[in-house]
Amino acid sequence: MTHPEFLSQPAPFDTPDFDTLLADLSRHAAQVDQNATWPEWQFSRLADEGVLGWVIPNEYGGSEIDSEMLIFGYERLATACLTTTFILTQRNGACQRIAGCGNVELKAELLPNLCTGRLFAxxxxxxxxxxxxxxxxxxxxxxxxxxxxxxxxxxxxxxxxxxxxxxxxxxxxxxxxxxxxxxxxxxxxxxxxxxxxxxxxxxxxxxxxxxxxxxxxxxxxxxxxxxxxxxHGQGGGTGSVATSSLAVGLAGRSIALLMHESDGRPDLRDIVEPFAAEWSNLRFNLYSAARGEATPDTPHLTSESIRQRANSLALRSTQALLAATKGAGFVSGHPAERGIREAMFFLVWSCPQPIVTAALREFACLVD
The missing domain is CATH 2.40.110.10 (Butyryl-CoA Dehydrogenase, subunit A, domain 2)
Structure with missing residues (x-):
C-alpha cells in the first residue's frame, strides 16, 4: 500500500470507506455550522467507520493507532468538518485519560461503550x-x-x-x-x-x-x-501537535478551494503556489514532530513552532480565499466566510501565551 511521502507508514483507515465518510462530513458541515446543531449523525458515522476506537486500547475493542496516524486522521477529518473534529479531540482526550489511568474496573466499565459510541465523554x-x-x-x-x-x-x-x-x-x-x-x-x-x-x-x-x-x-x-x-497520566497537552493538525486541515481546505478558483483565473496562480508550498512543508514538519523526531537542533519541529505556523497559515489562507471569492464568499454559509470564523478559533483554543504573542507580533508586522 502506498502512502504520502510525509508519512512513515500507510494509514490503516485510508480506505474508500473513509473517503466516503469525509465526503459525508463535508456535505453536512455548513449545516452543522449555521444551525449550531450537535453532530449526532456525524458521530454515528464515526462509530460506523471505527474512528471512535482510534484511542481505545485493543483489549477494550479499539484500534489504538499511534500518534502519527492519529494526527493524520485529525487533519483529514478537520478538512471535512472542523466542528465534528474538534468535538472528537475533546472526546478522545477524555478517553485517553480514562485509558491511561490505573482504575482497571472503571476502564472495563466505560471504554467498550465509549468505543462503540453508546457513551459520550x-x-x-x-x-x-x-x-x-x-x-x-x-x-x-x-x-x-x-x-x-x-x-x-x-x-x-x-x-x-x-x-x-x-x-x-x-x-x-x-x-x-x-x-x-x-x-x-x-x-x-x-x-x-x-x-x-x-x-x-x-x-x-x-x-x-x-x-x-x-x-x-x-x-x-x-x-x-x-x-x-x-x-500525571496520558492526554494531549496545551499547544500539542494534535491541536495544530486541525489548523493544518483547515488551511488545506482553504488552499484546495483557492486552487479550484485559480483553474479559471490565471492571476491567482502566483498566489496559490506559495500557499501550497508552505502547507506542504508544514505537513512534513507536523508529522516529523508527531513521530518524535524533534531534537535541540530542529527548532522548527517544536510544538510551539508548528502551532505558530499552523495558526498563521490558517488565518492567511482563509482570508485569501475570501478575497478571491469576493462578494460571494462574504455571504453567510459560504466556505470562505465559515473558514475565516473557524480560523479565529485557533487564537483561543489551547493557545499558550508564546503563541498568542507571536500572533500579535505578526498582526503588528513585527515579525523578524
Missing part, C-alpha cells in the same frame, strides 16, 4: 491547566470524605456538556492537591448551563457545568489526590 480541565489558575479560590473545590469526593464550583468551557454521559474533570483540595475524576453527569447537583454563543463551532455546544455539593464515589477516580494532577 468529554473533558473539562481548563481550570486545572491554563484557565482561572490565577484566582484565589479554585474554580472547583474538592472535599474528601471517606471514600467520597464532594465537588463545588463551576467547570468552564466544556465541549458537549449537555450530550455528555461523563466529563473527565477535577478540582483542588484544601491542601492544594488535585483530583481527576470521570464525573457522571446524572449525579445530583450537576447542572448544565446553556452553551455559549460562539464566533464559530457553535455546534460543539460548549458551555459551563455547575457543581453544587456533588458527591462522587471513589470508583470514578482517575488520578490523585496529587499536586498538578494534569501532569
Amino acid at each position: 468529554t473533558v473539562g480541565v481548563s481550570h486545572l491547566t491554563t484557565s482561572r489558575q490565577h484566582l484565589t479560590q479554585p474554580a472547583v473545590q474538592v472535599e474528601m470524605a471517606d471514600d467520597m469526593f464532594v465537588l463545588n464550583g463551576q467547570i468552564p468551557w466544556v465541549t458537549g456538556a449537555k450530550p455528555a454521559d461523563y466529563v473527565v474533570t477535577g478540582g483542588t483540595c484544601e491542601d492544594g492537591r488535585q483530583v481527576l475524576i470521570a464525573l457522571p453527569t446524572d449525579l445530583d447537583g450537576v447542572s448544565m448551563e446553556e452553551p455559549s454563543s460562539l464566533l464559530a463551532l457553535d455546534g460543539s455546544l460548549t458551555g459551563s457545568i455547575g457543581l453544587d455539593n456533588v458527591t462522587v464515589d471513589q470508583h470514578y477516580l482517575l488520578a490523585g489526590p496529587v499536586e498538578g494532577v494534569m501532569s
Whole structure:
C-alpha cells in the first residue's frame, strides 16, 4: 500500500470507506455550522467507520493507532468538518485519560461503550491547566470524605456538556492537591448551563457545568489526590501537535478551494503556489514532530513552532480565499466566510501565551 511521502507508514483507515465518510462530513458541515446543531449523525458515522476506537486500547475493542496516524486522521477529518473534529479531540482526550489511568474496573466499565459510541465523554480541565489558575479560590473545590469526593464550583468551557454521559474533570483540595475524576453527569447537583454563543463551532455546544455539593464515589477516580494532577497520566497537552493538525486541515481546505478558483483565473496562480508550498512543508514538519523526531537542533519541529505556523497559515489562507471569492464568499454559509470564523478559533483554543504573542507580533508586522 502506498502512502504520502510525509508519512512513515500507510494509514490503516485510508480506505474508500473513509473517503466516503469525509465526503459525508463535508456535505453536512455548513449545516452543522449555521444551525449550531450537535453532530449526532456525524458521530454515528464515526462509530460506523471505527474512528471512535482510534484511542481505545485493543483489549477494550479499539484500534489504538499511534500518534502519527492519529494526527493524520485529525487533519483529514478537520478538512471535512472542523466542528465534528474538534468535538472528537475533546472526546478522545477524555478517553485517553480514562485509558491511561490505573482504575482497571472503571476502564472495563466505560471504554467498550465509549468505543462503540453508546457513551459520550468529554473533558473539562481548563481550570486545572491554563484557565482561572490565577484566582484565589479554585474554580472547583474538592472535599474528601471517606471514600467520597464532594465537588463545588463551576467547570468552564466544556465541549458537549449537555450530550455528555461523563466529563473527565477535577478540582483542588484544601491542601492544594488535585483530583481527576470521570464525573457522571446524572449525579445530583450537576447542572448544565446553556452553551455559549460562539464566533464559530457553535455546534460543539460548549458551555459551563455547575457543581453544587456533588458527591462522587471513589470508583470514578482517575488520578490523585496529587499536586498538578494534569501532569500525571496520558492526554494531549496545551499547544500539542494534535491541536495544530486541525489548523493544518483547515488551511488545506482553504488552499484546495483557492486552487479550484485559480483553474479559471490565471492571476491567482502566483498566489496559490506559495500557499501550497508552505502547507506542504508544514505537513512534513507536523508529522516529523508527531513521530518524535524533534531534537535541540530542529527548532522548527517544536510544538510551539508548528502551532505558530499552523495558526498563521490558517488565518492567511482563509482570508485569501475570501478575497478571491469576493462578494460571494462574504455571504453567510459560504466556505470562505465559515473558514475565516473557524480560523479565529485557533487564537483561543489551547493557545499558550508564546503563541498568542507571536500572533500579535505578526498582526503588528513585527515579525523578524
